[in-house]
Amino acid sequence: MYEPYPVPELASEHKKFRYSSLWTFAKQDLRLLAFFLLIASLIGFGIGYFWIFIGIAFAVFFLLQLRSLYLVNDWISNRPYDVPPNLNGIWGALLFNVYRAQRQERIVQAEMVGLIDRAQSSLVALAEAVVLIDEMHQIEWWNPAAQQLLGFQELDRGRNILTILRQPSFIEYFNNLNMAPDGLKMKSSVLEDHYVQVKLTRFGGESRLLVAYDVTRMHNLEQMRKDFVDNISHELRTPLTVLSGYIETFTDQEDLNPRWKRAFDQMQAQTRRMNALVNDLLLLSRLENEKKIAKNQIIEMPSLMNQLYDDAHAYNVDYGHTLNLEIDSHCDLIGSDIELASAFSNLITNAIKYTPKGGTVTIGWHDDGEQGCFTVQDTGIGIDPKHLPRLTERFYRVDSARSRQTGGTGLGLAIVKHVLMQHQAYLEIESKENQGSLFKVIFPKERLYRVS
Incomplete structure (x- = not known):
């Protein structure tokens, strides 16, 4: 065997x-x-x-x-x-x-x-707060940094996150993550005069990963910048008004020497440009400081689109473009009519300014049942795609010489971005050099008001 x-x-x-x-x-x-x-x-x-x-x-x-x-x-x-x-x-x-x-x-x-042990050790060593939240919104785990930044204690394990972080802005963000893709900045409930940036990410269904870090220094620097811009803008407004008045007085004199008249005309043009820059800076400051103001007016889009179309015709006199208006949506918008009209007008005037004479500019309002879309399409000089990600930055210019010729301040699209952010909307840009551009403002379904 x-x-x-x-x-x-x-x-x-x-x-x-x-x-x-x-x-x-x-x-x-x-x-x-x-x-x-x-x-x-x-x-x-x-x-x-x-x-x-x-x-x-x-x-x-x-x-x-x-x-x-x-x-x-x-x-x-x-x-x-x-x-x-x-x-x-x-x-x-x-x-x-x-x-x-x-x-x-x-x-x-x-x-x-x-x-898992190595990953947990890494999370424990992070200076950023990391919190795991289950499908029932209960806290499963957090690292030591969460205790310092968010004030979590051992007794909080298994509690609903919304009973600990009770700020209205956080609750709104928690229930609508798409509202703030970059996260939420809020005041720390633990450290006085400190601010934390909170970012939530969904995983495994309705579970969430919360990451928070201290942004107090960045907040203070940003506040210093805003205060400086606000103060300098207000201080510049008075002398610019005085200069503009005197220059206009001299320019209107009939016996003015032609050589001096040319100089005063140039001074007047630059003064107007500086005044436009100051006005844009003050407008940006106002938009940043009025983020929490309700944007709940019902805006009749056919009326607004026709008004924008008429204003575009008045601005287009010196350019001779063909202007088209397309409205195929029966939805109105919920928001601030003054701010949105300013943002839309900015996009339209840009399209007219940067399109060679005799071009075509088309203004449109559309919806697909889920989103609303305001569009401005032109046959202008276009933009190199490498510049598109930075177009909405303050003072960013694709071509500084061209911007000076057209009287641009470099703040127009930054203002548009701030207006859209306050309406939960965003800007999409499609463009190629010498082939024109398409600017699309996308509004979420919550901002649409269907006309019965």
Whole structure:
């Protein structure tokens, strides 16, 4: 009779079993059965009870198989992580494969646990607060930085996040993540005169990952910049008004020397440009300081579009463009009519200014049932795609000389961006050099008011 093979501690020690077919192990059982039948045949022929001993041989083989089955079941049920019993044939192969699969699973589990431990250690070491929130809005885990920045305590585990961070702005952001793609800046409830930037990300359905970091220094610098711009803009307004008045007085004199008249005309043009810059800076400051003012007027879009179209015709006198108006939406807008009219007008005048004479400018208002879209398309000089991501930055110019010629301040699209942000809208720009541009203002469904 053959010796049973040992059960390996490591799968790699017996690679020959890994690639053996089931027939290899079945032959061991068949050889054992053949051995029992041979012995039974010899004894049965000798004493005259051949079939009885054949039956006994089958019974003994069957009992051995039942014993092996019992040992397999006992190991799986009671000692699955111990070394399996030594068995022959098919049952031995089964035990070997199960044991090898278990060891591989334990190795994978150990690697996963190690990876999770390393990730958790990394999160613990971060200066940024990290909080895991489950589908029920309950806090599952946080790192030490969350205790310092957000004031979490051990008793807060399992509590609803909205019962701890109760600022109305955070609750609104939590329920409408798309409202602020860049996150939310709010005052710290733990550290006095400190501000934190909070960013929420959905994962695994309705679970959320909250990341927060201290932005107090950035906030203070931003506030200093705003205060400086506000103050300098207000201080410049009075002298500019005085200069503009005197220059206009001198320019209107009939006996003025032509050489001086040219100089005064240039001074007057530059004074107007500076006055436009100051007005734009003050408008930007006002928009930034009035973020929380409700934008809930119902704006009749056909009326506004026709007004913009008439204003565009008046501005277009010196350019001679073909102006088109397209309205295929039955939705009105909810927002501030003055701010949106200013933003739309800015886009239209830009299209007219930067389109060579005799071009075409098309103004449109559309919707697809889910979003509203105000569009301005031109056949102008276009913009190199590399400039598109920075067009809405303050004072960013694609061509400084061209902007000076057209009287631009570099703040128009920055103002448009701020107006749109306060209406949960955004600007999309498609353009190629010498092929024209398409400016699209996209409004969410919540800003649309369907006319009955």
